[in-house]
Amino acid sequence: MPLQNRVQPDGEIIAHPARGSFMGNRGILHDENGLHPKRRWAHQNWVCCRLRFKGRRRKLMAPRHYTELFFLDEAVAFAAGHRPCAECRAADYRRFRACCDSPGPAADLDRQLHAERAVPRVFRQRRHGDVEAQDLPDGSFVLDHDGQSGVLLGDALHPYAPEGYGAAQRRPQGRVTLLTPPSIVAAFRNGYRPQIALARD
Known part of the structure; x- marks a missing residue:
């Protein structure tokens, strides 16, 4: 049975057998029974990590160790509010920080991101009103007019599913709900270009 550790772009964490291409960390979110029913973060430095780094091996959801979370790709991790890890993805972290409008310490960026991604005390993702779809850059995740989440790339929206993206659709016109x-x-x-797990990648 798959563990409940697959993060969705809308902030939900589900059990799904498909493998992700990135791992993440928000602290210890599980106990001996699995993922806690309500707890969705234990600290504010939500990171997105490589699956392999220096030969390290972990037992998933080990007692008293951080909960390993997984993402289809980097765009999903960003939509959920994670940033590149400064250790295992040092080059990506430096590129990301160079493109950020928050030049201070990482803790300042993490506080800013946390205010933008999380609704306090109710453990759910903050949505970002109605924005003009045509104004959003590639890699942004939105909810379309039918409530389907997808990533924008060029003139298309690629509908999200845990096992991968569906067939490209025309980029929505007008205003949409922003998840990222x-x-x-x-x-x-x-100028930061997130990794998106499309067939041509």
Whole structure:
């Protein structure tokens, strides 16, 4: 049975057998029974990590160790509010920070991102009102007019599913609900290109 550790772009954490291409960390979110029914973060430095680094091996959801979370790709991790890890993804972290409008310490960026991604005390993702779809950069995750989440790339929206993206659709016209935190969208505008798990990648 798959563990409940697969993060969705809308902030939900589900059990799904498909493998992700990135791992993440928000602290200890599980106990001996699995993922806690309500707890969705234990600290504010939510990171997105490589699956392999220096030969390290972990037992998933081990007692008293952080909960390993997984993402289809980097765009999903960003939509959920994670940033590149400064250790295992040092080069990506430096590129991301160079594109951020938050030049201070990492803790300052993490506080800013946390205010943008999380609704306090109710453990759910903050959505970002109605924004003009045509104004959003590639890599941004939105909810379309039918409530389907997808990533924008060029003139298309690629509908999200845990096992991968569906057939490309025309980029929505007009206003949509933004899932990706605004500070991360700003980094995309400034030149950071998130990894998106499309067939041509």
